[in-house]
Amino acid sequence: MPRLILLPPGETCANSDAGEHQLLAPADDNELQSVATWLSGRPVAEAYTDAIRNSIDYVLDGGRTGRFDLMSPEVHPGERASVGAKLEYEILRIFELPKSKPLDTLIAGVPVDIKATVGDNWAIPTEAHCQICICTQIQLKKNRHRSWLVRAHRSWLYRGKGNKDQKRGLAVHARDHWSIPLYDWTELPVNPLRFLTDEQVSQVLAKKPGQVRRMLKMFHFLEGHIIPRNVFLTVGAGKQDPMRRARQLRDLAAQEGLTVLCGTWVESRDQAAARGITLRPGEWIALREASDDGTEATTLDLTS
Structure with missing residues (x-):
């Protein structure tokens, strides 16, 4: 990842699309707190465990292919990456949330993007810059997952052009210090x-x-x-x-x-x-x- 000098909460986020605004710590972000409160009343870890397992089963399509291991050489890397896209719809279904633009859904009336990675970071699209995201990390080799709730301020995203879709990764420091952990490492059932x-x-x-x-x-x-x-x-x-x-x-x-x-x-x-x-x-x-x-x-x- 390119080097990133992070501005702390209280400083100004220079986002040409959203306009200049203050970088907020989680405790001072009313929308973030509203979403966190809504999620706190639900079994988020269990829901994500089921959603990830269903997403993996969907991608493997074992009933037609006979595949059962997402890390198998028979599975294309692009298929592994597509688990995140399927996971979004599984979470919407399990929590009975609406599909709503410009992001993925609305939680407590707040726009939220649902992101997941089977690697080390997420690809945050331009429409989600400075917006609230649920970021899930799935470690397939260790059969576990965890999630955070974070406002993906552009000032906390790695600079540069990003990938061809102008998506950018979230700085690890911002994830670890300026987010709300939804649940710690949780075991993912093994086929x-x-x-x-x-x-x-x-x-x-x-x-x-x-x-x-x-x-x-x-x-x-x-x-x-x-x-x-x-x-x-x-x-x-x-x-x-x-x-x-x-x-x-x-x-x-x-x-x-x-x-x-x-x-x-x-x-x-x-x-x-x-x-x-x-x-x-x-x-x-x-x-x-x-x-x-x-x-x-x-x-x-x-x-x-």
């Missing part, structure tokens, strides 16, 4: 398929045998892991009705010593809760059944 070895992946995503047998292998390999609905769509990529195949697994899995629970069913949620596990609708888990002598049943060889 369970990423826990598999290459050999196990090749078996689960193979074209043969059929979906039921491959999903059963997956349950054995991922015993005790919560498996969301999207994983079944990935395993059944290009096939018809993979969720119907998943529902057919319960009896077959029981024959092989596994209890398969699905959070869509009240009975399964109760069984999971009795074991200290919270299952949400659409989530699945396979648990080892105990044999008559109290020991765990033997896992069958599914490699053949």
Whole structure:
């Protein structure tokens, strides 16, 4: 990044588009405080966790491509960058916010831009200079994310022409000292398929045998892991009705010593809760059944 000499709050921001105005500290910015108050009454970290996961699943399109890892060489860098664009719409949907120009939305009557990056900085467009932004950082390799609320004063953006769209990055000092942290680093759920070895992946995503047998292998390999609905769509990529195949697994899995629970069913949620596990609708888990002598049943060889 080019060198930037920051002007502190109280100085004048020379923005030819917005006109000269005072640089405000967060505590003195009434609009920023209004947005912060609105967000403080909502589970922002949880909402962003769901929104990011949904955005990643959307970009990977596992139900058609069979992809499950955003860091895979099969995923183009441009696709990874597009997670932020999808995230905007997910946040609007989850918080039931309107899509409103000139920025992305209105919160407490205040225009707000929703920005996200899978890198180290955000590309702040000219229309968002000196406006309020929610800036989210997603670290894919560490499976975590965090967000700030900040007024992106032009004087706190890196100088120069920026990229070809004249977007500029936010100075780290401004982010760290003149913003409002919305939540600290929060874990981003990992697609369970990423826990598999290459050999196990090749078996689960193979074209043969059929979906039921491959999903059963997956349950054995991922015993005790919560498996969301999207994983079944990935395993059944290009096939018809993979969720119907998943529902057919319960009896077959029981024959092989596994209890398969699905959070869509009240009975399964109760069984999971009795074991200290919270299952949400659409989530699945396979648990080892105990044999008559109290020991765990033997896992069958599914490699053949």
